[in-house]
Amino acid sequence: MAKKPTVYDVASHAGVSIATVSRVLTRPDDVRASTQQRVLASVRELGYVPSGSARGLAARRTGVLGLLLPDIDALQDLPSAEDSDPHHVEVRRDPPGPSEPSTADFYFDEVLRGCELEAWRQGFSLVISVSRGRSPENLETVLSDLAGKVDGLAVIAQSAPHDVLRRIGKRIPIVYLAGQRRDDDFDHIITSNREGMRALAEHLVDEHGVHDPVYVAGPFDSPDDAERYSGFAEALRSRGINPSALPVLHGEFSRGRARAVAEDLIARDALPRAIVCANDQMALGILDGLVPAGIRVPEDVIVTGFDGIDDSARSTPRLTTVMQPMLELGRAAVRAMVTRLADPDLEPVTTQLPVTVLLRESSEGAMG
Amino acid sequence: MAKKPTVYDVASHAGVSIATVSRVLTRPDDVRASTQQRVLASVRELGYVPSGSARGLAARRTGVLGLLLPDIDALQDLPSAEDSDPHHVEVRRDPPGPSEPSTADFYFDEVLRGCELEAWRQGFSLVISVSRGRSPENLETVLSDLAGKVDGLAVIAQSAPHDVLRRIGKRIPIVYLAGQRRDDDFDHIITSNREGMRALAEHLVDEHGVHDPVYVAGPFDSPDDAERYSGFAEALRSRGINPSALPVLHGEFSRGRARAVAEDLIARDALPRAIVCANDQMALGILDGLVPAGIRVPEDVIVTGFDGIDDSARSTPRLTTVMQPMLELGRAAVRAMVTRLADPDLEPVTTQLPVTVLLRESSEGAMG
C-alpha cells in the first residue's frame, strides 16, 4: 500500500494542471483528445484512484445513496464461529423439521436488489444499513453518520422513529417505502394494498360464491394491514355483504400464530368457505394448521395470502396471493431520490405501484 | 433543505472552537463533560450532521467498506414498470411451472448479510456493488470509483478480472472470498471444499456401500469444482476405489443441464448407485430428471449436492449436501479487512472456514 498518488501526481506526470486531470475524469469532452490520452496514461501508470472523500467534499455530493432496512432478524448477537477447526468436517443428520426462519424470509432482499440496480444505472453507489440499535442514542448517532455519507436515503417503513428521520430529512432527501402516506415532507413509494385486496376479495365473492370469508389480520399498528382490510371490507360491501358481521382473527403476521388460529377454527368447527390472510406467512400458517387435519384446500376452505413471497409458490397447495412489486419498489425509491436531488424544491411526491393478484391452487384448485 | 450547518456553526453556537466540536464527536473523553453537553446541545439544536466526505478527507479513512458481488442475474436490462396505472389491479392465473430463476438463487444474500452485520459491529458502513459492466473500461471506472470511496473491498470470486483487482489492491486492502488460494497479495477467505466433499464421499462409501459414484462436475474453469472433485477422488482412493475409472459428467453448475444429464443416464440405462453433484443446483436438476422417470431416490439412486442453498431443504426428497457457512464468510471478510486496516504490513492471510455435511433424505431415506 504505497503512498497514494493524487491529482497533483497525475498532473505533473502528464504535464498538465490538476484542473485538466479533474476534467478528464469528470467531463472528458471538455478536453482535447490528445491531452485526454496523456492524462489517462498517467492515471493508469501511477495507479491513480480518485478519492471519493475529496470529490464529495469539493463537489458537495457523494454519489452515494443509502438504504435503511428494518432489523427483521435481530441477528446482532450471533456468536461467530471464529476458532473452529476448518479441517474438521461435521457430518450431521438433518431431519426434516419446521423450516427454520429461512434466509429467504428477508423479504427486503428484492427491494435491495432493485435499489442497487437503479443506483447503478444512475451512476450512484449504494450503502445499506440495517437499523439495529443497542440504544436509541446509538441509533441516532449511527443514522446521522450514515446521513453524512449519502446524498439521499431510502427508508423502509418501520426502520426508524419518525422524529429521527425528520431531523435527517432536513439535510438530505428521504424517501419512505411502503407504509401509508404520512404527514411529512418525504417522498413516498407505496403499493396498492387496498386495491389489491379488494380485487382479490371480489374475485372470491364473484367467482367462488364466497359470502362469509374470515379475515386474518396482522398487528394492530400495521398500516399495511389496515389498508388491506379496508380493501377487503370495500369489496364485500360492494357485493352487499356486511364486513362487520364477519369474524376477524389475529395472526400478528406470524406463521405460528396463524397455525394456531387455524387449529382453533377447526376445534370450534367454525371453518368458513374462505380464509383471507393479510400476508403470506399467515396464509402458510393456516395451511400448516388445515392440511394435517385433513381439511382440503381449496375444496373445503379457500386460503389466500398477500405479498407474493417466494414461499407462496412453494407450498402445497400453492398460495393464491397478491404480489407486491418489490424490485420496482427499490427502483422507484432510487428514481425518486435522483429526481429530488435534481430538483429539491419539488413538492413531496407519493408514487403508488400496482400489485398483481396471482390466482393459484389454494383458491382455484388444480390448474392447467 | 436549508443550508447545512458545519462545525463552524456548531462551534460558534456553543461558544467553543471547531477543534472542540470535532473532539466531542470523535473522542468525547478528551473533553470536559460540561463542554460536551453544550456542544451536543448545539448539535441537536442546529440539526448538525457531520459531512462524511470532509471527515474522510481529513482523517484519511472513510469508515466505509465495500462488497463486490458477481452479476449472477444480469438484471441490467429489465424494463421498468414506471407508467402503469397503480389503481388497476391485474388478476391473473399463475399456473405451476418450472420455478422461475428465483430470487433466492442469489446465494450471496447470506454473505451480504454477514458483511453488513460485522461491518455494523465494527462501526463501518457497507456499500454494495454488483459487478456489471457495459464494457470493460466502464467496469474499470466503476470499480475505481468504488475503491475511492471505501477503506477496503471484499470481492466475491468471479466478480472482477484479476488485473483490475490487483490495481485497486495497491490502494486499498482487498479480501477475496471463495475461490482457491491465488498468487496475489490479497487476504483470502475460503471454505473447506475439499474436506467437505471428501467427508461426504466417505460417508457414501462407508455407510451406504457405494463403490461406483458418478460425479457431476461444474464448469472446467471453476476452482471450487476442482477442489470438490479432488476431495471426492481422495475419499475414493482412501477406500481403495480408483476414481479415474469412474465417469465424470458435466453439468456446468446448471439445473437444466443436470436434468439432461440424468435423463441421458436413464436412457443409457447407466444409472449408478449414487450421483454426487458439485453443487445443489445440479443435484436438484438430477432430481428433476430422475423423479418423473419413476426412479426412486435414494432407494435406487442416491443424490447429493453441495452448498446448502435454501432450495436444497425444500426439494422432494430433501437434498443431502455440504453446507457452506455463507454468513460467516461475510463476517470473516469484514474482520479480515478491519484487521488489515489496523496493520497493513501483515502478511496476506488465508482463512479457511469449516463446512458441514448435512445428511438428508436424498441419501438416507426416511428420517426420524
Added chain:
DNA sequence: GTGAAAGCGCTAACAC
C-alpha cells in the same frame, strides 16, 4: 482541556 492553524485531495469558477 481547549484553541489556532495547517492541511486532506478534489471541483468549480474564473481567467487566459
Added chain:
DNA sequence: GTGTTAGCGCTTTCAC
C-alpha cells in the same frame, strides 16, 4: 482548451 486559485468541512498536530 487549459491553468490558477479558492474553497469544500472536517481532523490533527502543536501551542498554551
